[in-house]
Amino acid sequence: MSTVKDKRKEYMTVKDLQKLLDSCRLQLHQVDEVWPNIYIGNVHMAQNRAALQKLGITHVLNAAHAKRGSVGDQSFYGRDVVYLGIPAEDSTYFDMDVYFRPAADFIRKALKSPCGKILVHCIMGLSRSSTLVLAYLMIHRDLSLRRALKNLVEKRAIYPNRNFLALLLDLEHQLKRKKRTCCIL
Template sequence: MTSTRGKRGLLDTRELERILDTCTLDLTPVDEVWPNLFIGNVAIAQNRTALKKLGVTHVLNAAHTKQGSIGDQDFYGEAFVYHGIAADDSSKFDLSVYFRTAADFIHKALKKKDGKVFVHCIMGVSRSSTLVLAYLMLKRRMRLRAGVETLVQRRAVYPNRNFLSQLLELDAQLQRKRRLCPIL
């Protein structure tokens, strides 16, 4: 089991699931989880009018090429910048290989004037929230526990146990690097 030592004791997948279980929100089609950063489902992703109403400029699809998930730059045209990741919501898929690419895409978009990012998978619960957590950790220097606590206050999210383990490993790596070089 992957774990990392946090300020309040041992952080592992069970502890993260306990935090996720504290969420009392109903699952909605889309929620703003960080300033100008939205997580939502595939129905919103396929509704360009709804995305325009939200002011979205960039779309990150964590279910690229999956059945029911239309998405490529041709579909979005010039109105949105698109990035797709063909991820499976499974106990075997290594989503961590996409953490930096996704975080870079989100970060670059949010730095643009009026940049707003919509991150989705099919339901907007597991893959998309995992990539948003990776962004918060990599670009906003947030610890995993704080990221999860932040998201559950804004959206009903629940990364699968495999993704939680990958996020725990990222959290541990980042903490080791920051101890060695505090300005990172």
């Protein structure tokens, strides 16, 4: 017999996720390794080719592509770094979920490449970039949103906006439904 309390644990809300994010006491840095060979950083780090080379970055995912102050394209990085730009806006109405799968696949491909290391960035490295890394962890590493968030806040100060958190909750429900459907068949 399940209790109401058990059901609440099963179904997280945006407010629950924000409480988890609020528990982070880390300072915000230019870049942090948040998962083996996955770095989240800000635009200044992304534009510092020498620092990227020192870290061994082979791929860059710009979650603020084409935004003022976020320079980046394949020609900027040259042949040594593979680039993907996503023109995301950090807003309450932006449909970031259309980029979850392409970003997750790009991150997976980066990690599978020889000596692959990826920088995922936006302007500050708080919301857009962390949202895409969370989607990767959910899609390709089979982590729950709660577990993925806990892992990231242990490594970096992040704060996806409410809209992105709601979209990640939807993703989690979709992935659970897909898993249940696969298990039934």
